[in-house]
Amino acid sequence: MKICVTINGQKYERDVEPRTLLSDFLRHELELTGTHVGCEHGVCGACTILLNGEAIRSCIIFAVQVDGQELTTVEGLGEIDNLHPIQEAFREKHALQCGFCTPGFLMTLVPFLKENTQPSEQEIREAISGNLCRCTGYQNIVEAVKLAAKK
The missing domain is CATH 1.10.150.120 ([2Fe-2S]-binding domain)
Structure with missing residues (x-):
């Protein structure tokens, strides 16, 4: 399936398998490796990102579910010279x-x-x-x- 998502202010369009977890999409497809995967059950919180400003666990949601949405990962918080x-x-x-x-x-x-x-x-x-x-x-x-x- 084709999805279009805005992550850290940048628009991405990609073809993804419907079963691809959002955490895997971020880490493997987009190389945004700041989102960590610990338990893969939504329990540990390591994979938390923002979906339209709300904190969610990216390891228990599919990438296709965020089509048309806006995400923020830890890479989008601040820069080396201008930390959040x-x-x-x-x-x-x-x-x-x-x-x-x-x-x-x-x-x-x-x-x-x-x-x-x-x-x-x-x-x-x-x-x-x-x-x-x-x-x-x-x-x-x-x-x-x-x-x-x-x-």
């Missing part, structure tokens, strides 16, 4: 270790902070509860979200 505030906060607060889960956290937190500009620690913890990290213990991630909210 949540990226800056993660760097400043050392909110990552191995980095595998980080893109999913970032993409989860962008719409969260848009809706909740002064979140409590409990609200932050609830917002990130669907993203798994095996390295950090989450405290620095919480601190990074607090800092990003101030920015």
Whole structure:
């Protein structure tokens, strides 16, 4: 099937198999490898991207389902010299270790902070509860979200 999708402001038209997962389409067809695949069941959050501004799990949706839609991946957040505030906060607060889960956290937190500009620690913890990290213990991630909210 032919799909047309806008990703990080760039329009893409591709033929895809109807069974191709969106995460596989992004990583293998478009080489947008910032979207990570962990569990392949939508549980870990590593594959989180934005679909029309809403955080979704790209490993449990087919590429054909996003035809005509607008996506944002972690590659669309900021640039090396101009990081998104949540990226800056993660760097400043050392909110990552191995980095595998980080893109999913970032993409989860962008719409969260848009809706909740002064979140409590409990609200932050609830917002990130669907993203798994095996390295950090989450405290620095919480601190990074607090800092990003101030920015």
